[in-house]
Amino acid sequence: MTGLTLKQVNKKFGEFPVIHEVDLSIDSGELVVFVGPSGCGKSTLLRLIAGLEDITSGEFWIGGQRADQLLAAARNIAMVFQSYALYPHMTVAENIGFPLKLAKLPRARIAEKVAAVGESLRLGALFDRKPGQLSGGQRQRVAIGRALARDPKVLLLDEPLSNLDAALRLEMRMELSRLHKQLAATMVYVTHDQVEAMTLADRIVIMREGKVEQVGTPLELYSRPANVFVAEFIGSPKMNVFSADLDRSGGNPVIRLSEQTALSAEGAAGSRVFAGIRPEHMTPVDDGGLRGVVTAVEHLGADTLVHFDSAFMEGGIARINGISGVRTGENIGFQVAAEQYHLFSENGNRL
Amino acid sequence: MTQMSKTTVAWYLLAPMMIIIVGVAGYPLIKTVYFSFTAAHLVSPDTSDQWVGLTNFLKALGNAKFRSSIGNTVYFVVFSVSAEILLGVLVALLLNQEFHGRTLLRALVILPLALPTVVNAMMWRLIYGPDFGALNALLTQVGLLAEYRSWLGDPSSALTMVALADIWKNFPLVALITLAALQTISRDHLEAALLDGANAWQRFWHVVFPAIVAPVSVALVLRTIEAFKVFDIIYVMTRGGPASSTKTVSFHVYQEAFAYMRVGSGASYALIVVLISAALIAVYLKLLQRQGETA
Numbered sequence: 001m002t003g004l005t006l007k008q009v010n011k012k013f014g015e016f017p018v019i020h021e022v023d024l025s026i027d028s029g030e031l032v033v034f035v036g037p038s039g040c041g042k043s044t045l046l047r048l049i050a051g052l053e054d055i056t057s058g059e060f061w062i063g064g065q066r067a068d069q070l071l072a073a074a075r076n077i078a079m080v081f082q083s084y085a086l087y088p089h090m091t092v093a094e095n096i097g098f099p100l101k102l103a104k105l106p107r108a109r110i111a112e113k114v115a116a117v118g119e120s121l122r123l124g125a126l127f128d129r130k131p132g133q134l135s136g137g138q139r140q141r142v143a144i145g146r147a148l149a150r151d152p153k154v155l156l157l158d159e160p161l162s163n164l165d166a167a168l169r170l171e172m173r174m175e176l177s178r179l180h181k182q183l184a185a186t187m188v189y190v191t192h193d194q195v196e197a198m199t200l201a202d203r204i205v206i207m208r209e210g211k212v213e214q215v216g217t218p219l220e221l222y223s224r225p226a227n228v229f230v231a232e233f234i235g236s237p238k239m240n241v242f243s244a245d246l247d248r249s250g251g252n253p254v255i256r257l258s259e260q261t262a263l264s265a266e267g268a269a270g271s272r273v274f275a276g277i278r279p280e281h282m283t284p285v286d287d288g289g290l291r292g293v294v295t296a297v298e299h300l301g302a303d304t305l306v307h308f309d310s311a312f313m314e315g316g317i318a319r320i321n322g323i324s325g326v327r328t329g330e331n332i333g334f335q336v337a338a339e340q341y342h343l344f345s346e347n348g349n350r351l
Numbered sequence: 352m353t354q355m356s357k358t359t360v361a362w363y364l365l366a367p368m369m370i371i372i373v374g375v376a377g378y379p380l381i382k383t384v385y386f387s388f389t390a391a392h393l394v395s396p397d398t399s400d401q402w403v404g405l406t407n408f409l410k411a412l413g414n415a416k417f418r419s420s421i422g423n424t425v426y427f428v429v430f431s432v433s434a435e436i437l438l439g440v441l442v443a444l445l446l447n448q449e450f451h452g453r454t455l456l457r458a459l460v461i462l463p464l465a466l467p468t469v470v471n472a473m474m475w476r477l478i479y480g481p482d483f484g485a486l487n488a489l490l491t492q493v494g495l496l497a498e499y500r501s502w503l504g505d506p507s508s509a510l511t512m513v514a515l516a517d518i519w520k521n522f523p524l525v526a527l528i529t530l531a532a533l534q535t536i537s538r539d540h541l542e543a544a545l546l547d548g549a550n551a552w553q554r555f556w557h558v559v560f561p562a563i564v565a566p567v568s569v570a571l572v573l574r575t576i577e578a579f580k581v582f583d584i585i586y587v588m589t590r591g592g593p594a595s596s597t598k599t600v601s602f603h604v605y606q607e608a609f610a611y612m613r614v615g616s617g618a619s620y621a622l623i624v625v626l627i628s629a630a631l632i633a634v635y636l637k638l639l640q641r642q643g644e645t646a
């Protein structure tokens with residue numbers, strides 16, 4: 001297995017820039033997830049790595065080898081397509097064995113390899129079926145099997161689970177996670193589902209409009225988002241972000257959310273900052289705290305989502321453990337530990 | 352009121368059409384079968400009930416001219432259909448590439464198909480013309496031909512030239528069907544094959560070919576049935592000549608029944624042709640059925 005390095009990679013379709021100055025290095029054996037809103041260039045970046053598109057400028061390295069001029073077939077990178085792209089006229093076994101057949105491996109060797117892959121993906125019983133006779137999850141496993149058959153240096157997956165229903169998605173997520181540990185393979189995984197990203201990734205690359213916004217472990221992104229975009233993208237329900245005026249009367253700039261809470265906004269320029277609080281970090285209190293009026297209550301069982309309007313923000317959400325007796329129209333207060341506030345400068349970057 | 356079952360309703364709804372079909376197609380067919388066992392002649396009215404048993408069929412099968420017309424037909428079918436398939440698939444592959452003017456070219460390719468056969472035949476007769484024909488002019492000007500030839504007047508070339516005119520008109524059908532099939536191939540499949548290490552030929556063989564083989568074989572059978580029945584283009588271009596060199600089975604039937612007015616014997620020829628067509632149609636249905644199963 002091998003690492004990947006991208007240096008100042010740009011991609012334009014005609015005059016239209018899609019990938020902008022991407023610097024990224026992926027370690028050998030790492031599972032990296034590209035995540036971001038639709039159209040931000042995740043698939044394009046993946047296709048650049050696979051060699052299905054040429055980079056417009058910059059450098060791409062596979063291990064120690066410069067690879068941006070290398071043909072797709074020579075990169076030894078396998079890819080699992082969102083549509084699975086199984087060959088409809090071939091059986092499951094033939095699909096998995098196809099890359100090996102092209103590599104002119106002896107027949108016995110192919111059979112051996114196909115059997116091994118089939119076993120690790122629990123496909124044995126399906127070997128003689130055609131893709132048309134498989135369920136979505138089974139097709140998905142065959143597609144992964146075909147990608148793994150020739151021991152690629154890197155495995156790319158473009159939204160591999162998005163065609164599956166929720167239960168199957170969970171199951172396949174575990175399966176992929178297990179596979180990654182078992183193979184110790186370098187994997188790049190594209191999704192726009194932040195839950196998938198959080199649960200699978202060693203590191204997450206968050207993209208927006210062709211740029212990398214932040215790279216880090218799931219916990220880093222969760223606890224120290226680099227900017228407002230990342231802060232709002234990671235976490236569900238998303239972080240409450242609101243703007244607050246800076247008070248410079250006491251020397252160091254602070255923001256005042258209520259009489260009791262003044263937060264230091266050291267290093268902030270200008271007159272305003274953005275403050276963020278995750279819904280799960282808001283604890284209801286009877287007196288004081290951040291006050292607001294409940295506009296809606298959603299009972300999820302394990303916890304309760306309380307929607308509220310307040311002086312500092314409209315349309316806020318708090319997540320309260322267990323079943324809460326809060327009612328719509330009630331006046332409510334929340335307590336938030338000082339270290340749970342996220343502060344961002346006016347241009348959106350973390351202070 | 353009792354409710355009619357779905358099948359009863361279906362039969363009621365189908366009945367008018369079936370009566371028309373039986374009237375228009377069934378009656379003449381039965382009549383043809385009847386005539387084939389008689390000595391019916393167009394201008395001698397009392398011959399139509401002269402029962403002659405299998406005589407017509409035995410004569411037909413023993414007739415050297417009929418057998419040579421079968422030979423001509425087979426040549427015409429094999430030559431024109433294989434050329435149409437080859438050309439059609441190649442053109443479809445070309446039109447499936449991305450290039451400037453693709454849409455225009457796609458529209459142009461359909462043109463011959465839109466031409467009535469008779470117009471096409473007249474056009475090619477002009478092109479092949481022995482005195483002022485464009486083909487002669489072209490070939491002599493590029494130096495491939497020393498002097499003007501009578502392409503359709505020469506028994507050794509006439510049938511081939513007619514077939515070429517037919518190919519020009521009908522290859523677009525194959526191209527169209529193939530192009531439609533090519534467009535159903537997903538880019539993912541081709542890219543997956545690329546990443547699996549397949550070169551251009553392997554991508555064609557393992558991804559493209561399986562996707563077009565069924566539609567192309569349907570086109571092949573359809574074209575075979577059509578080519579087997581070929582009549583109008585020959586009627587306009589050569590009338591079966593010179594020296595019967597372009598006489599196909601349909602033309603033979605036409606001559607027997609309408610030029611020589613031997614309706615009884617003509618009917619027996621027609622039935623033999625129908626039987627051969629039926630066999631081809633059976634192949635066609637079989638293919639369609641198989642395609643339905645794999646789709």
Ligand SMILES: Nc1ncnc2c1ncn2[C@@H]1O[C@H](COP(=O)(O)OP(=O)(O)OP(=O)(O)O)[C@@H](O)[C@H]1O
Pocket residue numbers: 013016018036037038039040041042043044045192
């Ligand atoms: N072949 C192409 N030609 C021109 N523009 C393209 C091409 N492929 C992609 N784009 C554009 O590049 C941008 C990024 O596309 P890409 O498919 O990488 O997005 P994505 O992040 O994968 O989105 P999604 O989550 O919807 O799959 C989009 O604006 C898209 O329209």
Ligand SMILES: [Mg+2]
Pocket residue numbers: 042043044
């Ligand atoms: Mg995508």
